[in-house]
Amino acid sequence: MFKELDPILHSQLRLAVVSLLIGLKEAEFTFIREKTNATAGNLSVQLQKLKDAGYIEVIKQFKDNYPQTTCRITPQGIAAFEAYVNDLQSYLQTGK
Amino acid sequence: MSQSANNEQSEFSPEESLQLIRQMISKTRHSVAMDSFYFLFWGWLVFLCCVGQYVLKVYWDFPQHYYVWFLMPVGGVISGIYSYRQARKQQVVTYVHSALSYLWVGLAISFIVLAYVSISGKNWQHAFTYYILLYAIGTFVSGRLLQFRPLVIGGLINFALVVISAGASYDNQLLLGALALLTSYIIPGHLLRNASAKKL
Structure with missing residues (x-):
């Protein structure tokens, strides 16, 4: 039986961010927006979903009077990413 | 919402997923870079101080030959302002970058502590031996973390210079110090700057 891929990570933009x-x-x-080629609006929504899942930490602060958002992966996020990659591997191996 | 988010589960196969992970990881691989500014700035400054003190002491017989080292706090202020400005511009922090920062902050504290120990204990005779040892540690570890061979070689040369310096007179230690900075900071610093320019 296949384990269902984590729906939080099995989405292009969210997976790109976590990777x-x-x-x-x-x-x-x-930096994340530039590397993922996402729009600011969409990226904000997906970051919020990752934050709600506890996979990332979002730190908002002010730098030179401009709001600045910094993201960091949490231990829970790392564990989820590892589990996702393992699940992917078992999918691909079975598919061969 | 953009296309990427709308595509969520429907058209997103495990193969594509793996490809996306690979692609993103490769984008962060090149974020590891160290600013050559610190190597060049400190390399040239301390090099000139070593040579300057040697000339003042040996050729000019100037009693306050050690005055050149008052440039160190000035260098510290310039370096501090530069690093503060760089930190504000920085968009991403890698683990290698953090490790390098902690290493050099630790070494900077060691330089200050060693200066205090040498002044208070009046034991300048072997101070340079220990300074060269600290340069060796800093450049060897930085070179390994950055996978930049000239720094690793510079560090190894400095370990050898420490051994030579242990038996050298104070005057010769000044010249060995200048040689240490040339091999571990100045030459690798220029090579690092060229390598970063090519990468951009």
Whole structure:
């Protein structure tokens, strides 16, 4: 039986964000937007979903009088990403 | 909502998912870079201080030859302002970047502590041996973390210079210090700057 892929991560933009953050300590909203080619609105919505799931931490602060959003993956997010990759592997191996 | 979010489960196969993960991870791989500014700025500044003190002491017989080291706090202020400005521009922090920052903050504190120990204990005779040892640790570890061979080689050369310096007179230690900075900071710093320019 296949394990269902984590619906939070099995979405292009959310998976892209988590894959970026997995190798970084933290990244700014603008960096994530640039690397994923997402629109600011869509990215905000997806970041909120990841935050609600406890996969990322979103830190909002002011820098030079401009709001700045920084994202960081949580231990729960790392565990979920690892589980997702394992599930993907079993899918691909069975498919061969 | 954009297309990427609308595509969610329907057209998103496990193969595409894996490809996306690979693609994103490769985008962060090039974020690991160290600013050559610190190596060049400190390399040249301390190099000139070593050579300057040597000339003042050996050739000019100037009694306050050690005055050149008053440039260190000035360098600290310039370096501090630069790093504060850079931190404000920075959009991403990698683990390697954090490790490098902690390493160099630790070494900067060691430089200050060692200066205090040497002044208070009046034991300047071997101070440079320990300074070169700290340069060796800093550049060797940075070179390994950045996978940048010139820094690793510079660090290894400095470990050898520490051994030579242990038996050298204070005057010769100044010249060995200058050589240490040339091999571990200045040459790798220029090479690092060229490598970063090519990457951009």
